Amino acid sequence: MTSSSSSPTLRTDEPTFAESARLQARLHDLVPGGAHTYARGSDQYPEYMTPVLEHGRGARVWDVDGNEYVEYGMGLRAVTLGHGYAPVSEAVRAVLDRGMSFSRPTRLEVDAAEDFLSLVSGADMVKFAKNGSDATTAALKLARAATGRDMVAVADQPFFSTDDWFMGTTPMSAGVPETVRTATVGFAYNDLASLQALFDAHPGRLAAVFLEAATTLQDPAPGFLEGVRELCTAHGTVLVFDEMITGFRWSAHGAQAVYGVTPDLSTWGKAMGNGFPVSALAGRRDLMELGGLRTDAERVFLLSTTHGPETVGLTAFRAVVEAYRRDDPVATMRRQGTKLAEACNEVVAAAGLDEFVDVVGHPACLVFRTRDADGRASQAMRTIFLAELLRRGVLGQSFVVSAAHTDADVEHTVAAVAGALPTYEKALTDGPEAVLEGRPVAPTLRATSAPRRLR
Known part of the structure; x- marks a missing residue:
């Protein structure tokens, strides 16, 4: 290419x-x-x-x-x-005159879901949205509903969500209640002992563990992901892989396929649409159905979005899938x-x-x-x-x-x-x-506008 x-x-x-x-x-x-x-x-x-x-x-x-x-x-x-990229743009142009948003599901939603699940072998169901944060927060809600627990453990990786449960852990935490901040705890990637310590410190409290299976600078150490999987299974905690970056970059099947460890839920976005807005939450049927109609449990209000199933984003996604199959x-x-x-x-x-x-x-x-x-x-x-x-x-x-x-x-x-x-x-x-003209660039997530406050 x-x-x-x-x-x-x-x-x-x-x-x-x-x-x-x-x-x-x-x-x-x-x-x-x-x-x-x-x-x-x-x-x-x-x-x-x-x-x-x-x-x-x-x-x-x-x-x-x-x-x-x-x-x-x-x-x-x-x-x-x-x-x-022409094949994606042409597919989107072709669907524009057919309408974008309707009051009932479309055939396209069936086709897009089948395409997605054909790629992600560890998932039984998928729900589409527009932003990655929508998907990660929905994953946490499902985990809390399924386990009846409130806390979440997140790896020391750059970013998981714009929502309070994660932003409360960053320097840009203004506006996030203290009760929300304390419900999120951190562990070190590639340090299984640090995650075990959280399970020991908060017995029966961890609803979910969130991490990227791999990052730009770190591959999983031998046995690390397998160990995380075993800990989550042993403690009845939901394992969530964030595939926002790794999905369609490490593999069209995600990092979970590259490293051979299957999470309970996974969240996707970014390259799914080659720039068109589309994201996804996918996972085990018993968890996903908590937001559906095949449950006697209290229902979860899960990703009920106006624009999640609009035709442009899903058409772009299907064209991306086709490009990955062809090339x-x-x-x-x-x-x-x-x-x-x-x-x-x-x-x-x-x-x-x-x-x-x-x-x-x-x-x-x-x-x-x-x-x-x-x-x-x-x-x-x-x-x-x-x-x-x-x-x-x-x-x-x-x-x-x-x-x-x-x-x-x-x-x-x-x-x-x-x-x-x-x-x-x-x-x-x-x-x-x-040689420097002006002030240096600043960290994205910082507590104040300084050192790059507008003059």
Whole structure:
């Protein structure tokens, strides 16, 4: 699914961001935070380089100032086939004139559910929604209803939900009642003893255990997932795998298929629709039916959403499934990601900077790490690196690839990394303030707007 088509010409002039700056300022007047997702916020980019995008095609995007970029991150990992991927777009166009939302289920809902369950062998039933948080919170509600318990254990992984049960564990916990915060407890991924300690400390209280089976930087240690499964079974606790990132990146069947451990429930989203909004909760029939009509137990109000079954999202999902059956986007992402990481690390090593910059992680979900002269992770150095990439036509807070990233896109990116290194080295030698324009980027989840409060 890749080609050798030409990539944007590596810039030698300084890009301008005047129109982007104007629109970003207007967004701050109209939208809290200036973006509808915190990870897309202006505080995540160099202060005077916050591109506002116009359109995209394949692995490239164009901003309102006419700058062209090879893009990474791909819709916060939601796009695996490329922007404007024709088979998905054409399928959606074909369904538009047939209506989008009705007062009864459609045949499409049957077809989409059968497609989904044909991929996820450990699940008996599925319910569709629009946002990943809808699915994860519904999973927790089912677990609490099934067990009669209130607490939930979550792995020390970045993100599970915008809802109170998870946000109360983060620095952005304002507005979350203390009683909600204390019902969520944490354990360390790949540390089975830390999870056992929670079961010991809260006997008969844990309704669910939530984790990603694998992450960008961590694969499960031998026996870890199996041990989690055994603990949950022994204690009557519901095991939930969050497949938002791993689903359709690690495998179309999810990380649960890669590692051979079946959860009780799993939650899906992001790449399911190649950018179109669709998510899913799937799992064992006895749990899922608590939200259905085949139960004598008290019913669970489960994912009753107006837009969950609308035809565009489900049509996009079915077209994505077809693309994965026809081609092998997972293999393409793995190949291109491997190529990108190896080539970037080679040019960094050649410049003698491999102690300070590297590209690591799962090939389909790479990140770059930036360290200061003392070898510590540095937001200032990250900002300098981001700015130098932007100047050379590469946009991304990470190097998350899609199957649309061509060899030419990879070569362009490697050249941009090589071009960024002299400035990076100057910052190591003279200090970041010698080259940094504006304030450094800030952590997404933090307690206050500082250090990037709007002036």
